Amino acid sequence: xxxxxxGLIGALQPEAVIFTAxxxxxxxxxxxxxxLTSTMAVALLIPVxxxxxxxxxxxxxxxxxxxxxxxxxxxxxxxxxPGTPASICTTFDAYPMAQKGQAGLALxxxxxxxxxxxxxxxxxxxxxxxxxxxxxxxxxxxxxxxxAVLGLTVIASVSSKSLIKGIIAGLIGVFISFIxxxxxxxxxxxxxxIPNLLSGLNLLPVLIGLFAVSKALEDxxxxxxxxxxxxxxxxxxxxxxxxxxxxxxxxxxxxxIIGTIVGILPGAGCSIASFVSYDQAxxxxxxxxxxxxxxxxxxxxxxxxxxxxxxxxxxxxxTLGIPGDSTTAVMLGGLLIHGLRPGPLLFKDTPEIIYxxxxxxxxxxxxxxxxxxxxxxxxVKILKIPRxxxxxxxxxxxxxxxxxxxxxxxxxxxxxxxxxxxYFFNKLNYGVAPIVLGFILGGMAETHFRRAFFMYRGDLSVxxxxxxxxxxxxxxxxxxxxxxxxxxxxxxKACSAA
Amino acid sequence: MRKADMVxxxxxxxxxxxxxxxxxxxxxASGAILGPRFFPYIVLLTIIVLSLAVLFFxxxxxxxxxxxxxxxxxxxxxxxxxxxxxxxxxxVLLLEKIGFVFASILFMSVLGLFFYGKxxxxxxxxxxxxxxxxxxxxxxFTRFFHxxxx
Numbered sequence: 001x002x003x004x005x006x007g008l009i010g011a012l013q014p015e016a017v018i019f020t021a022x023x024x025x026x027x028x029x030x031x032x033x034x035x036l037t038s039t040m041a042v043a044l045l046i047p048v049x050x051x052x053x054x055x056x057x058x059x060x061x062x063x064x065x066x067x068x069x070x071x072x073x074x075x076x077x078x079x080x081x082p083g084t085p086a087s088i089c090t091t092f093d094a095y096p097m098a099q100k101g102q103a104g105l106a107l108x109x110x111x112x113x114x115x116x117x118x119x120x121x122x123x124x125x126x127x128x129x130x131x132x133x134x135x136x137x138x139x140x141x142x143x144x145x146x147x148a149v150l151g152l153t154v155i156a157s158v159s160s161k162s163l164i165k166g167i168i169a170g171l172i173g174v175f176i177s178f179i180x181x182x183x184x185x186x187x188x189x190x191x192x193x194i195p196n197l198l199s200g201l202n203l204l205p206v207l208i209g210l211f212a213v214s215k216a217l218e219d220x221x222x223x224x225x226x227x228x229x230x231x232x233x234x235x236x237x238x239x240x241x242x243x244x245x246x247x248x249x250x251x252x253x254x255x256x257i258i259g260t261i262v263g264i265l266p267g268a269g270c271s272i273a274s275f276v277s278y279d280q281a282x283x284x285x286x287x288x289x290x291x292x293x294x295x296x297x298x299x300x301x302x303x304x305x306x307x308x309x310x311x312x313x314x315x316x317x318x319t320l321g322i323p324g325d326s327t328t329a330v331m332l333g334g335l336l337i338h339g340l341r342p343g344p345l346l347f348k349d350t351p352e353i354i355y356x357x358x359x360x361x362x363x364x365x366x367x368x369x370x371x372x373x374x375x376x377x378x379x380v381k382i383l384k385i386p387r388x389x390x391x392x393x394x395x396x397x398x399x400x401x402x403x404x405x406x407x408x409x410x411x412x413x414x415x416x417x418x419x420x421x422x423y424f425f426n427k428l429n430y431g432v433a434p435i436v437l438g439f440i441l442g443g444m445a446e447t448h449f450r451r452a453f454f455m456y457r458g459d460l461s462v463x464x465x466x467x468x469x470x471x472x473x474x475x476x477x478x479x480x481x482x483x484x485x486x487x488x489x490x491x492x493k494a495c496s497a498a
Numbered sequence: 499m500r501k502a503d504m505v506x507x508x509x510x511x512x513x514x515x516x517x518x519x520x521x522x523x524x525x526x527a528s529g530a531i532l533g534p535r536f537f538p539y540i541v542l543l544t545i546i547v548l549s550l551a552v553l554f555f556x557x558x559x560x561x562x563x564x565x566x567x568x569x570x571x572x573x574x575x576x577x578x579x580x581x582x583x584x585x586x587x588x589x590v591l592l593l594e595k596i597g598f599v600f601a602s603i604l605f606m607s608v609l610g611l612f613f614y615g616k617x618x619x620x621x622x623x624x625x626x627x628x629x630x631x632x633x634x635x636x637x638x639f640t641r642f643f644h645x646x647x648x
Contacts, residue, residue: 047639047643047645048639048643050643050644050645051642051643051644051645052643164548164551164552165552167548168510168545168548168549168552171541171544171545171548172510172545174541175517175538175541175542175545178537178538178541182534184534185533185534187524187525187526187533187534188524189521189524189534189538190517190520190524216582217579217582217583220578220579220582220613221572221575221576221578221579222575223578223613386614387613388610388613388614388624389610389624389627391582391609391613392605392606392609392610392613392628393606393631395582395586395589395605395609396602396605396606396631396632396635397635399589399590399593399602400598400635400639400645400647403593403646403647403648404639404645404646404647407646409590409593409594409648412590412593413590416583416586416587416590420583423579424506427502428502428503428506430506442541446537449532449537450532453532454532458531
């Protein structure tokens with residue numbers, strides 16, 4: 001309780017409030033602009049947080065996460081282009097609504113239910129996370145190894161286009177984590193005599209390169225092509241009536257629950273939450289045949305669930321140190337840069353920071369609601385910012401971020417290198433999220449496996465005799481098997497249809 | 499895409515092979531089984547095996563299907579990417595020589611004008627925007643966030 005009060009006091013510091021507000025606004029802008037994602041916003045904002053207190057810094061990042069997820073609905077409604085993958089399902093009904101002249105209602109509904117979904121997930125986060133962290137306090141190296149393995153299985157679900165390529169990308173990430181001094185024996189690996197490599201690659205230049213520079217290069221490729229905005233003359237957010245919301249209470253509740261649970265599960269992410277909720281809402285709706293033609297139920301389901309993911313996704317990241325998706329992987333990098341290692345000890349040693357982050361997420365949802373309600377016209381105008389101005393600016397911001405870590409040009413070159421790798425890996429369906437997950441979790445898996453091996457004198461049976469370790473490893477196997485089985489079933493279905 | 503897959507797989511196999519040779523040179527700690535070489539060997543060998551699988555499937559598909567669907571070739575897009583990379587590389591080289599503000603003004607102006615493709619009123623706006631942004635970013639990060647910038 002003391003920690004909760006301390007956290008709230010920390011959260012009420014002007015610096016924390018102001019930077020959470022700035023993070024939320026920038027998140028909405030990044031979410032609204034097609035091609036820019038909340039992950040990119042979080043990666044680019046990490047350098048800004050260097051000089052801030054951990055709570056203010058993390059407030060800015062959770063604000064960007066929350067705003068970015070909600071902001072995606074703006075371009076989904078007005079351009080028919082999902083601003084973020086999380087708002088793909090929103091496009092199905094929000095754009096037809098805009099064509100019918102109900103763009104204001106679609107945007108207002110998206111905003112209100114995003115707020116409800118976000119608040120619901122913060123509540124669950126505040127309730128579940130401390131309990132899970134207390135349970136995880138008893139974890140030893142075998143449990144941490146199996147947790148890292150569980151985190152790595154996320155690769156199977158983020159590699160939607162090609163599982164085998166996703167695994168290769170993940171293993172490349174794991175290999176990159178080996179560069180530098182071996183934490184167990186102190187031997188130097190793959191430094192090639194370069195002093196900057198003795199302590200391994202810095203996380204931030206790798207993250208900025210993979211998520212921001214690669215996207216800027218993709219953007220550079222398509223500069224010159226224009227998109228048409230639906231008519232938005234006199235556009236004003238219009239909230240649905242209370243009766244409309246009460247009538248759809250089960251859709252809202254089920255979508256919020258689905259979003260939060262999907263967020264907690266490693267690897268599922270916002271887009272899956274929104275698809276599952278959309279499908280569920282179709283079943284609950286009185287007019288399922290209207291879905292895809294401008295039905296408000298579809299917008300409610302998609303937007304409630306994708307914002308409910310934000311709180312859920314922070315549960316495994318903060319309590320166990322395993323990121324559930326690419327955005328939380330980047331946020332984990334942000335915590336590490338502030339010298340905070342996510343995990344149960346963070347709850348024990350610095351509870352005021354944890355509760356401060358919870359309070360910031362709550363505040364970010366409130367800011368998201370206020371800013372998007374009153375600033376909708378401004379955000380629509382931002383959709384018109386020409387790319388020939390935006391792309392060079394983003395590349396300069398990337399450089400500031402990479403250079404700012406250690407004041408070294410070496411990090412900027414590393415960022416550029418990973419930007420090029422990310423560009424090609426995205427084009428060739430290898431993906432960049434697996435590299436980041438491998439990079440963050442690879443070192444953790446190796447260190448804890450070797451520690452367990454030495455601690456139990458080479459007895460590998462501990463990995464099956466310790467119940468939590470076994471449970472986590474079995475869960476990892478299930479998570480790997482599911483996408484393989486799903487692919488197999490789909491192929492079989494396609495064959496029988498042909 | 500298949501040809502691109504073949505080239506990428508081959509490149510990954512060659513680079514992994516190079517790192518396998520480097521792994522052998524890592525000093526091992528007093529003959530321990532799980533020394534610093536153990537996991538790198540496993541990871542590199544798995545990458546090679548999986549890349550061979552991608553290569554095999556790519557070759558098989560190319561043989562089965564003569565009208566192979568290649569990765570969409572957008573020449574002007576690719577040129578833009580190469581020029582962006584080239585200008586970015588020069589920008590990074592210039593950063594410590596002429597300082598962040600001047601290097602960023604040059605970078606944003608040159609790249610912005612290249613993307614815009616014309617020299618009119620808007621082009622002047624691009625240059626003004628570059629000057630204002632570079633100065634603002636420098637002031638914000640060095641004075642307010644205490645970040646090191648060249």
